[in-house]
Amino acid sequence: MQPTIRVRVKFGSIYYEINISSQATFAELKKMLSGPTGLHHEDQKLMYKDKERSSKTYLDVVGVKDRLKMVLVEDPISQEKSWLALSFSLQYAFIKRSSFRLFGNVSALELVISKGGKVAEKTLLNLIELLMNQLLKLDGITADGDVKLQRKMQVKRV
Structure with missing residues (x-):
């Protein structure tokens, strides 16, 4: 069974807490953020440790652990x-x-x-x-x- 982690994602001045599998991809996290933020998942940039992370990257591979923080920004082109x-x-x-x-x-x-x-x-x-x-x-x-x-x-x- 995959452990579930809770990540805090800051978008603007609002924090969103998302429960997700530690073995999920950033793309899956973006899709979960689409509803509360109103941003289409393809229009999102997720920053972890001051770097934009690829949608194909797995959370656990880059070291995302329970209760860690990330920043979400809207892609300037979109x-x-x-x-x-x-x-x-x-x-x-x-x-x-x-x-x-x-x-x-x-x-x-x-x-x-x-x-x-x-x-x-x-x-x-x-x-x-x-x-x-x-x-x-x-x-x-x-x-x-x-x-x-x-x-x-x-x-x-x-």
Whole structure:
């Protein structure tokens, strides 16, 4: 039977106590820390004795014993990616909100035209230019996943 040890992991200003097999890997410890910290295990760096430890390394091999302390930090690259994703989401939300106003203008012009009314060419050209600007702004957002899909749908709407 594998002995269970308790390790204290500091993340920011909070300590987490984790009970784990002494023969587990750092990857297993990272997965256990994912829930309480909210960090995906691949976005974590575990520091033991002031060195980052590989996920494949076994706790007992490097000398991790009961009640020892470690430090968890977020991988700076993943942190930057999450900031970029947030930035893209905010850009998208702003563009979407302004597009809705333009869609209202398009609907109003369609209503006037469907009732036989006339629209000034300048008004129509101005609206087209504003919609084209929205497309250019949307084109400037390079993102992955959900934001990319939302951007694609918004481009179709414009």
